[in-house]
Amino acid sequence: MTEIIVVTSGKGGVGKTTTSASLATGLAIEGKKVAVIDFDVGLRNLDLIMGCERRVVYDFVNVVHGEATLKQALIKDKRHENLYVLAASQTRDKDALTQEGVEKVLEELAKENFDFVVCDSPAGIEKGAHLAMYFADHAVVVVNPEVSSVRDSDRILGLLSSKTRRAEKGEAPIKQHLLLTRYNPNRVEAGEMLSVKDVEEILGISVVGVIPESENVLAASNAGVPVILDDNSNAGQAYKDTVARILGNERPLRFIEPVKKGFLKRVFGG
């Protein structure tokens, strides 16, 4: 059975595409057949983060409109043979995607025996975001420890439990996973940043992962390599743990305690 995972947040710039790329790659490392789809029509970016931007010939909208087959449009990942990327169209026509069109593509992916389809949602709560979440079985809600992101996440959690196919058909609700990104334990300890517990309490849902703020995330996007492939980075390791938890394995939360400064730094600050 194909499981559909939407990566969403409401607010922009919190790490949806970074998360989609790492999640899809992580699932592929675990041997799953995975497709990751960019739903951000007009603002294609997943291809850059996945490092396949020069190999985009056909996109999601081409497939929906019958201008290309799904096979033609799926870009095979260079690093993992069971991972495919479907790029967003750069058209400015916001109505290029339809519910029927999206459903057709998802059904076709199911026929091709994909284990997971990761839908990278655009920011906002407009049509693109609605379509990205509508058919989902799982939702990964990406949130930063910051007031506007937390508030928007609560809004998205409400939409997930009312405006999706599972909700409308009265089926079992979407499995909601909260992913806290850009977390800085030192600032939390200093009382400058909301803690994991704060965010969990406010939203009434526990986290599936905490991704520490890390320089490696920018380095990874610069290089077009999902950060989960960077074994030396805390963020990459935290994404690996998150993938394991989504697959039902238990992993303790890491990187949520402050890093103690060395002696010289304690004396001279910094």
Add this chain to the structure above:
Amino acid sequence: MGILDFLKRKPEPSAGVARERLRIIVAQERSTRGGPDYLPLLRNELLEVIRKYVNVDVEAVNINLERDSGHEVLELSVALPDGKPASA
């Protein structure tokens, strides 16, 4: 904390403020979420009707929509004032 740190101004811990503000706004937004759009209008019109007979305050009328599996309950409570009824 380094010996040179006192030269820098330390920011006030602000996470507590963020937490309290979020608790309030999230609770408020949840209470109105998912309700039909006509609820505020309905509330105002009901208030007008009630005011024809009793002099009540805007805050005295409370409308609550509860969903159970399969059915919805619209609950309306009006806190009546102690004084005399308003002259019709």
